[in-house]
Amino acid sequence: MVTGGVTKFAKAHPAMDFRLMVKRAYDYALRGIPNLTKDRIDGTRISYFSDHFSRQLKAASMVQDYLGMNPKGSVRIEWGGATGGECFQAAYEAVASGRMDVCLAAGYETMSRVATWKGNEFIALASDTNFDFPLGGFYTGYYALMVVRHIYEYIRKRKFGHITDEREAQRRAIAEGSRIMSMVSVKNHLNALNNPYAQYPKRLTVDDVLRSEMISYPLTREQICTMSDGAAVAILCDERRAREFTDRPVRIIGVGCGTDTMRLADRPFGKVPLMPNEKEEDYQSLAYPGVHSFRAGRAAGLEAYRMAGITNPNRELDFIELHDAYASSEIQTYEDLGLCRYGEGYDFVERGDPFLKTIDYGFPTPNAGAIPVNPSGGLIACGHPVGATGLMQGVFAFWQLQGTIQKHFGSKALQIPNARRGAIHSHAGTGSSVTVSILERGFRP
Amino acid sequence: MKEKPPTFEKFRDVQAELERSGAAIFRDKDGVESLVIRYPYSIQYIHSYAEDSPFFLGLAEGKLKGSKCTARRCGTTYATPRSHCMACGAPTAWIDLPLRGRLHSWTTCHFGSEAFLKETPYNLALVEFDGVDSLLLVRLKDAQESDLYVGMPVEARFDPNPRYSITDVWFVPAAGA
Numbered sequence: 001m002v003t004g005g006v007t008k009f010a011k012a013h014p015a016m017d018f019r020l021m022v023k024r025a026y027d028y029a030l031r032g033i034p035n036l037t038k039d040r041i042d043g044t045r046i047s048y049f050s051d052h053f054s055r056q057l058k059a060a061s062m063v064q065d066y067l068g069m070n071p072k073g074s075v076r077i078e079w080g081g082a083t084g085g086e087c088f089q090a091a092y093e094a095v096a097s098g099r100m101d102v103c104l105a106a107g108y109e110t111m112s113r114v115a116t117w118k119g120n121e122f123i124a125l126a127s128d129t130n131f132d133f134p135l136g137g138f139y140t141g142y143y144a145l146m147v148v149r150h151i152y153e154y155i156r157k158r159k160f161g162h163i164t165d166e167r168e169a170q171r172r173a174i175a176e177g178s179r180i181m182s183m184v185s186v187k188n189h190l191n192a193l194n195n196p197y198a199q200y201p202k203r204l205t206v207d208d209v210l211r212s213e214m215i216s217y218p219l220t221r222e223q224i225c226t227m228s229d230g231a232a233v234a235i236l237c238d239e240r241r242a243r244e245f246t247d248r249p250v251r252i253i254g255v256g257c258g259t260d261t262m263r264l265a266d267r268p269f270g271k272v273p274l275m276p277n278e279k280e281e282d283y284q285s286l287a288y289p290g291v292h293s294f295r296a297g298r299a300a301g302l303e304a305y306r307m308a309g310i311t312n313p314n315r316e317l318d319f320i321e322l323h324d325a326y327a328s329s330e331i332q333t334y335e336d337l338g339l340c341r342y343g344e345g346y347d348f349v350e351r352g353d354p355f356l357k358t359i360d361y362g363f364p365t366p367n368a369g370a371i372p373v374n375p376s377g378g379l380i381a382c383g384h385p386v387g388a389t390g391l392m393q394g395v396f397a398f399w400q401l402q403g404t405i406q407k408h409f410g411s412k413a414l415q416i417p418n419a420r421r422g423a424i425h426s427h428a429g430t431g432s433s434v435t436v437s438i439l440e441r442g443f444r445p
Numbered sequence: 446m447k448e449k450p451p452t453f454e455k456f457r458d459v460q461a462e463l464e465r466s467g468a469a470i471f472r473d474k475d476g477v478e479s480l481v482i483r484y485p486y487s488i489q490y491i492h493s494y495a496e497d498s499p500f501f502l503g504l505a506e507g508k509l510k511g512s513k514c515t516a517r518r519c520g521t522t523y524a525t526p527r528s529h530c531m532a533c534g535a536p537t538a539w540i541d542l543p544l545r546g547r548l549h550s551w552t553t554c555h556f557g558s559e560a561f562l563k564e565t566p567y568n569l570a571l572v573e574f575d576g577v578d579s580l581l582l583v584r585l586k587d588a589q590e591s592d593l594y595v596g597m598p599v600e601a602r603f604d605p606n607p608r609y610s611i612t613d614v615w616f617v618p619a620a621g622a
Binding site: 011012014015055115117118120121124130131132134135136137138140141142144145146148149152156166167170213214215216217218261263264265266267268269291 | 456459471473475477479481486494497523524525527531532549550551552553554555556557558559560561562564567569570571578579580581582583584590592594595596610611612
């Protein structure tokens with residue numbers, strides 16, 4: 001990767017349609033590397049999630065011509081919430097296969113064109129329309145079902161095993177889980193205060209998050225990402241050309257993708273595919289993935305780590321930009337990606353591992369800096385214009401590894417010192433497809 | 446000549462004007478003016494349940510139909526039916542599911558998609574059945590958020606005036622739960 005650009009994510013950008021948003025992000029990307037001109041780009045991969053939001057089929061063709069890319073090759077990428085992550089990997093594949101020397105990955109979404117609850121309906125159409133959607137199809141509802149079970153597996157059984165009244169034990173477990181999920185929300189909103197691209201930076205307390213409006217029990221408004229308008233681009237090329245364009249390229253050293261059943265109800269109850277640093281004995285009584293974990297995330301992580309030669313992600317990664325559509329799914333994903341064992345996600349937050357060392361979150365974070373997760377603020381605070389989101393993560397990770405956060409954010413507060421290797425994680429549906437890509441600094445600092 | 450639509454600096458005001466007249470101008474903080482209009486988009490689909498049809502016809506007869514893999518060495522059972530086995534690929538046969546199960550997980554939705562907003566709050570539940578390997582997602586009625594817990598026994602109820610939708614069945618707390 002040699003350059004990237006992002007538009008500020010916003011509730012609505014009425015003065016820019018999707019073509020102009022992508023053009024702005026593209027111009028920003030090109031500005032940084034004068035040797036890379038349009039004629040050097042061999043083709044494009046363009047992503048947006050929903051034709052319902054655009055009400056313009058084949059909208060990627062309009063991006064292609066607005067950027068003046070005709071008659072170069074292009075294809076539209078769509079894979080639910082992981083659309084941006086898939087686009088990034090599609091561009092990687094175009095270059096790695098030798099088909100292109102230089103490939104532009106561009107993504108956007110314009111979700112402001114319908115009312116919020118209509119937007120939720122469009123998103124819910126990405127669940128089975130025979131069996132799931134007609135029940136009141138609502139993604140926050142699906143994630144609530146998953147976290148209630150996650151809390152049952154890992155907090156009710158472990159921390160409240162001594163309480164025999166089942167209702168009481170589960171209520172207390174959910175209260176405990178909600179408190180810890182709120183710490184994740186505080187982290188992401190607070191990190192974003194130093195990210196000028198973020199849609200909802202703010203200083204919150206755990207109580208603020210808990211007291212915000214209940215959307216689907218136990219998930220509250222501040223634990224959920226919002227709908228956004230925005231665009232992001234990344235330019236990928238082969239290694240020889242990368243050095244010609246920039247003295248600070250970033251290498252993509254691993255890509256992974258995993259899938260799971262569309263319907264939550266169909267998830268199996270089997271064995272955990274193990275990370276290199278895990279043992280079968282760790283999970284003897286665990287029925288996996290059930291609805292509490294994302295097998296697709298685990299599969300994507302395993303594939304990407306294997307390719308990158310990573311055996312202990314917690315030690316070998318310096319940060320992760322993780323698809324935190326919900327504070328709950330951020331915690332579930334720590335476990336899927338092997339940052340901690342299954343069942344340890346809540347302790348991982350309480351120990352402070354995913355927090356930044358330089359920020360005071362208003363509660364103790366003793367292990368802060370161990371492996372910062374969503375230093376940018378993630379989806380919860382940056383927004384989630386679906387087709388752009390995975391590429392936005394790629395751009396933020398790229399700037400981290402280049403050491404150029406100060407230049408792009410106007411502050412070095414979020415720069416992870418000497419960041420050498422990071423991961424980006426893009427997630428769709430109820431975990432029905434997930435991508436993980438590993439990026440590494442490609443120059444000597 | 447028709448007058449220009451009114452100009453607003455707050456997008457919320459633009460939306461209100463669209464409700465009134467169908468067109469408005471939004472002026473952003475840089476002074477850029479954008480013309481905003483609205484239009485409707487609605488469709489009636491012609492949808493076949495195809496291989497899932499017996500399940501929906503079963504609901505109208507007060508039956509919950511799952512499926513069971515016909516391969517002797519597999520035999521996986523599905524509470525949400527599928528006509529071929531996900532584990533081994535063999536065809537499945539229809540089975541009658543028990544009408545009692547337990548909550549595998551649950552939530553109360555206080556918001557929802559636009560189509561379901563007027564029904565809030567409503568409960569969603571994943572139900573597990575004895576001897577069945579997968580789950581069924583349903584609405585759970587006659588129960589408050591504070592009543593519900595994982596493991597709670599529940600039983601099926603059917604709509605006497607079926608509309609051939611998954612909403613023709615719902616669950617309620619089982620007697621004695």
